[in-house]
Structures are given as structure tokens and as C-alpha cells.
Amino acid sequence: MKRIPLAGALLALSPLLQAAGSDADVERLLAARFDGDRTGACVQAAVIEAGQVWRASRCAGTRADGAPAAGAAFEIGSVSKTMTAALVAGLVDSGRWSLDDAVARHLPEGTAVPHQGERQILVRDLLTHTSGLPALPADLQGGTQADPYARLTEAGLLASLGKTALVFPIGSQAAYSNFGMMVLSLAVARSLGGDLEAALREQLFRPLGMGTAHVAKPLGAAAAQGHLPDGTKAPGWTVATNLAGFGMVKATLDDMVAYARGQLGAGPSALVAQLRRTQQPLAQGYGMNWMLRRVQGRDLVMHEGGTGGFSSLVALEPGAQRAVVLLADTALADLGGLGDIGFALLGLDMRLQPRRAVEPPAALRQALAGDYALGPLRLTIWERDGRLLAQVPGQSAFELRHDSRGDFYPLGFSALLRPEPPGAGQPVARFTWQQGGGATLARRVGRVEAPPAITHPAWRDWAGEFQLAPQFSLKVFERDGQLMVQGSGQPAIAAEVTGPDRIEIKAVGAVIEFERDAAGQVTAAVLLQGGQRLRGGRVP
DSSP: OBOOOSSSSOOOOOSOOOOOOSHHHHHHHHHHHHTTOTTOOEEEEEEEETTEEEEEEEEOSOSSSOOOOTTOBEEOGGGHHHHHHHHHHHHHHTTSOOTTSBGGGGSOTTOOOOOBTTBOOBHHHHHTTOSOOOSSOSOOTTOOSSSTTTTOOHHHHHHHHHTOOOSSOTTSSOOOOHHHHHHHHHHHHHHTTSOHHHHHIIIIIHHHTOTTOBSSSOOSOOBOOEEOTTSOEEOOOOOOGGGGGGTOOEEOHHHHHHHHHHHTTOSOHHHHHHHHHHTSOOBTTBSSSOEEEEETTEEEEEEEEEOSSOEEEEEEEGGGTEEEEEEESBOOGGGTTTHHHHHHHTTOOOOOOOOOEEOOOHHHHHHHOEEEEETTEEEEEEEETTEEEEEOTTSOOEEEEEETTSOEEESSSOOEEEEOOOOTTOOOOEEEEEETTEEEEEEETTOOOOOOOOOSTTTGGGOEEEEEETTEEEEEEEETTEEEEEETTSOOEEOEEEETTEEEEGGGTEEEEEEEOTTSOEEEEEEEETTEEEEEEEOO
């Protein structure tokens, strides 16, 4: 399942939008975000507050086919992980499991599970994405981009687990892992009768009134048709049922409203207690698969999801008895997901704007043309008859279009190219390529970038670039006497000094703290924003 990272980007704010308090308000906010959007996405939304539910749906209107039925079942992607967490909470409450169990205890005897000395991968490590397992199994056994998990079996998953090297010390950091949740899904299924779908239905769906939610056995709801971001139809994804707890539940809006209400306390008392357990902090900004975020002074519990043709979001504000559910029939992971509209529906101060197709300025087309190192690949971009074309050696060329948010996108598959704004008359030096829920930083071949510079003596030690995530860095520099910070693929923002080795970016509610070594040299930076913490070393 694709996941929309909520960390690694500086949030852009705009004048306050009125929170949704009626069906009409929900539709108004959906219209502000999606009308004319180039993806053509159709979205169904619900806002739950103090026992009331407001619903609306909206289509961008730029796609040939129509909206899904009001009762259609959507792939909810990684929101499914929170449902698997509910089953884990039940196992813990019954005394059958502990969060500190080694997951190997719940897998077939003899399964080889990576470990580091005496340190085993625990159940809590998998729930908080701190296991050190990579994002995906190394061998997906012939899956295609259109249906990547279709041929992955239980045996194949366990075999892949035995051949996997951990990518960081267990428990030391969070790195989102579908692989880890597939392993946990299988372990849960084995402990609950050998059929994950039956366990979900009996222990979660039926008690909460989620009458048509399912994994592989539909219960009356017609399947919605998924789409790529260019509006073309996308096939549904399939996966072995007992591995599906990482992201393959299908549900209607009514099902998800019932789920959100259960998370807020509406349901059988024992089940409500389990759901509340999943929302409690465990590690690295996670509960039991829920992401815990403090945004504009409000504590949220949330998770986004995405598959090859769908997107989803459930955001809870338990303290205010408020929640938002969003289901979209389009894969939006590479375009930023549904976080902006979700926050706006909760009444947070967020910019809403559709991605409309626009013509790029001629100067920008010319600035982008050239050769780039894109991970291990070389990508060539060139201009022909006013169009931008791109190609990786050995693959077909594709056209790049432009949208109103300043990003480029290919026709025929889901990806996004976000260039760093070039200086006047200068070529683009770097861009971020987002695809499959991940991001890769591309650098122009042959270009030597000048290091960021600061002349102000009190700021000079901070000048430079800090790598906070694999594909996200922050540059700190001076422009016209003002201290500036720029994230990968984003415009530069003014910062203020608010303490020793501490600066604040008030426009986006972010703080950066610098760390020094024993010699007094600045060696790392820490970004604090929205309850999240990202640390990275200085780039040489």
C-alpha cells in the first residue's frame, strides 16, 4: 500500500477556511479542492462531530466516466493497518499476545526472522514501523505494477523474510514498512483461526455495523472503479487474504463512518476499549499503526491509504469527538494524498486548491531540459515543438505535462516531478521524483552546486544542507540579509533566530535545532513540526 508521508515537508498555510458543519459545507470544501482538478478524481466524504454526520461527494469534472455509486466499495489501502491493529489489541486484551512478544512466536515454527544479537523483532516494532524491515519484500514473485502483490503467497513472504537484512537497528527509528505489516497480518490470522477476513468480520466489522466491509468476499456493495491520476482506469489490487491486513480491505463510506464512530467510542464497550488502545502512543509518533500528530495545537490520530487506483483518509480528533473520512476513486499518493482536504474538513487552516492542467512557461521548459541522475537511472528531458519529453535509456519516451501547483507529471502512469525553482536564466539543478508513494532526488548531471552561503557571523555555522530523510533535505542559507530555509522541491521560506542553535519558521509552525560535535562544529539539524521530529546530518 502506498502511504502519504506526513513528515518531510513544510506545511503551507492559507487564510482560515470555515469548518464543515453541514452537508453543504462538506461539499463546498470538496469543490474548493477538486473542481477542475486534472486527475478527474471523485471523492466521497463524511464529517462526524458530537454524534452528527455530514456527508457529500464531488467529482473534479475533468474525466470522461462518471462518479461511483453512493454505496460503492473503495479500496481503503493502508487504513486497513489500523483494523489489523484492532485485532492485535484484542489478542493483547485476552492475554494471548503481548506487545513485547517476538513476532517469531506467532509465525510457523522454524521461520527465519531477522534479528540483531539478542534483540528480536517485537509485535510493537511492527505496529510502529520500527522493525528495520524494508518497505517491501525483495521478491514479489512476478507481480506487475498494475497488481503488484497478486502472486505473493504466505510461503513466499516467509521465505523472503528469511533472506532479508534489516536496514537499521531494531527500534531505533521509524521507516514505513508494508513488509512488516504483511508479516504481522499473517501472524494475526494464524492466531485467530487461520482466516484474517473471517476474524475482521466477526471481531470488528459486524460489531461496528460495517455491513459491506470485506477483503476478498464482497457482501453486496458494488466495487468502485479505480483510476490513475491521468484519469485512465486502473485494475483493482489483489493479495493473499491472510496478508491483506497491511492494506486490502474494501469498504463503503457508510462502513467507514461506522468505523470512525467506533474509534470515537460508539460500539460495544470491550471493542471500544480495544480501539482506544490502538490510539495510545507507543513509539516514534505512532500508536498501534495510527499516526499521532499535533497540528496547529490540536491532537490528531490519523492514517492515509492508497492503492493503484484509490486513496483514503481517516482522521480522528478524539478530544473533540470529531472525525473525517475520505474515499477517492483515484490514486493520489504521488500528488500529496488527501491530507489537505482532510485537515480543512476538521477546521484546520489549510490551503485548498485543485491541480489544474496548465502550460508551463517557455523559460521553465528550457530550464528543465537536460540529463539527470535519478537514483541508479539516467533521465533525459528535452523540448520538442513546445512539449517536454523524457526518457530513461532502454524505455519508451513519455510526455511531461504541467499543473497549476508548479509540478510536472507524465502521461500514462502515476508520478510527479517537482523542480526546485531555478534562478533567473539558470537551469534546474535538482528535482524530486515522486512515484509509488516514495520520492527520489534527481540532480543535473555535470553540475557542481555551490554550497549555501551565509555572511551574517551569528548564522554562519548553520549554512549548508542537512539530509533529514532519504529524499528530503533542508538547505539553510542567506538571501538579501534574511535567513532562509528550503526543503527539497519547495520554495525558500524566511526563518527567525529564537535561541542558541535554534531557528523558527513561523509561517509553517516549524522549528529547526542544530547539533554540534565536541569540536563545536554543526553536524546535524533537527526539524520539529506538527508533533514530528526529523533529524539529519550535514551533507558534505
